[in-house]
Amino acid sequence: MTILLHLSAAIAVVSTILVITRLNAVHALLYLVVSLLAVAVVFFLLGAPFVAALEVIIYAGAIMVLFVFVVMMFNLGSEIVDHERLIFQGPIWVLPGLLALLLLLELAYLILVPATANFGVAMIGPRQVGIRLFSVYGLAVELASFVLLSGLVGAYHIGRRYRAVPEERGR
Amino acid sequence: MTGTASLQFGLMLATVLFLLGLIGVLMRRNLIFVLMSLEIMFNAAGLAFVVAGQRWQQADGQIMFLFILAVTGSEVALGLALALAARHHFGTLDTDLISRMRG
Numbered sequence: 001m002t003i004l005l006h007l008s009a010a011i012a013v014v015s016t017i018l019v020i021t022r023l024n025a026v027h028a029l030l031y032l033v034v035s036l037l038a039v040a041v042v043f044f045l046l047g048a049p050f051v052a053a054l055e056v057i058i059y060a061g062a063i064m065v066l067f068v069f070v071v072m073m074f075n076l077g078s079e080i081v082d083h084e085r086l087i088f089q090g091p092i093w094v095l096p097g098l099l100a101l102l103l104l105l106e107l108a109y110l111i112l113v114p115a116t117a118n119f120g121v122a123m124i125g126p127r128q129v130g131i132r133l134f135s136v137y138g139l140a141v142e143l144a145s146f147v148l149l150s151g152l153v154g155a156y157h158i159g160r161r162y163r164a165v166p167e168e169r170g171r
Numbered sequence: 172m173t174g175t176a177s178l179q180f181g182l183m184l185a186t187v188l189f190l191l192g193l194i195g196v197l198m199r200r201n202l203i204f205v206l207m208s209l210e211i212m213f214n215a216a217g218l219a220f221v222v223a224g225q226r227w228q229q230a231d232g233q234i235m236f237l238f239i240l241a242v243t244g245s246e247v248a249l250g251l252a253l254a255l256a257a258r259h260h261f262g263t264l265d266t267d268l269i270s271r272m273r274g
Contacts, residue, residue, distance in 0.1 A: 005177075009184045016188055016211055020195035025203050032207055035188075039218060042184065046177060046225045051233045058240055059214065063247050070251045071203060074258060124230050132230045133237065140234075144241040151245020158252040 004106050005045045011099050012038035018095075025071045029064060030096040036060040037103050044110070050126040174226050181222030188215035202257060202264040206250045213243045 015035040022028035036059045043052035133141065188211060195208030217236040224232015257269050 005180065009180070012184065013187055013191070016191045019211065020191060020199065020204070020208060025201070028204065028207060032210070035211070036214065039188075039214060042181070042218070043221055046181060046222060048221050048225060048233055051221055051236050054237070054240060055214075058244070059210075063210070063244065066247055066251060067203070067207065070254065073255070074203075074264070122228055124225065124228065124233060128230045129233045129237075133234050137234055140238060144238050147245050148241055151248045154245075155248040155252040158249070158256050 001045060004109070005042065008038045008041040008045065008103065008106060011035075011102060012042065015096070015099055025074075026068070027092055029067055029071065030093065031099075032067075033060050033064050034096050034099045034103070036064070037100060041103055041106055047123045049123060050129050178222060178226040181225075182219060185215045185219035185222065188212075188218065200265050200267055202254045202266055202269070205266065206247065206254065209250070210243065210247070213239055213246075 012035050015031040015038065018031040019028045019035060022031065036055060040052045040055035040060070043049075043055060192208045192211030192215060195211065196205055199205055199208065217239040220232045220235040220239070222232070224230065224235070254264060258264055261269050263269065
């Protein structure tokens with residue numbers, strides 16, 4: 001278990017270093033996804049499976065899709081053809097794929113060897129988290145919903161202004 | 172791994188990831204990369220919360236991670252909308268050039 005923890009921590013650190021040194025934003029995003037997946041494995045090994053699932057679903061899923069969407073919006077023009085060509089010829093995806101494969105092997109090992117499912121650390125599952133979240137932290141849940149609403153309204157407002165300006169220039 | 176060793180290891184990993192994110196924020200000039208580095212720093216802070224919560228066998232650390240997740244979600248939505256607006260107004264994502272704006 002210690003070796004698995006150290007391996008996923010090393011993958012997280014290496015891919016994070018690669019994130020902040022890449023020149024192309026899409027390559028950096030690939031490594032960022034791998035880094036978040038590695039941190040999710042660390043969460044799982046520390047006995048927090050609910051947070052590990054949320055890390056994969058929300059961080060590596062939803063938020064990274066948002067990033068990819070915006071980066072793809074910026075990359076308009078003729079250079080996009082060269083980028084598409086690079087995807088198929090270059091070994092860009094090989095290293096992130098390799099790191100993700102290591103994480104997949106760790107996960108397969110954890111699933112296939114049930115004797116290691118209990119590592120001596122007590123799991124805190126979604127049940128305890130949910131009970132405590134909606135009893136003690138009820139007010140904080142409401143405040144988090146306010147934060148999300150303000151993010152929604154703010155993003156809509158800024159995005160709407162961004163869209164409305166070229167129409168006025170057109171007239 | 173015992174509780175204290177796991178706590179020490181997790182906090183070290185969180186510190187390293189946070190410092191890498193901080194270096195990214197200070198070093199990079201592209202707004203998208205700055206936002207990505209901010210994500211790394213948020214994630215490292217959440218990792219520290221979860222590690223400490225697991226050390227004392229309380230669910231509070233994971234609950235704090237959920238709140239960090241909510242804050243991160245709205246931060247990313249606002250940040251990327253601002254990046255789109257900055258790209259539209261200034262024609263660039265370079266933070267050095269954007270810092271010239273007045274008013």
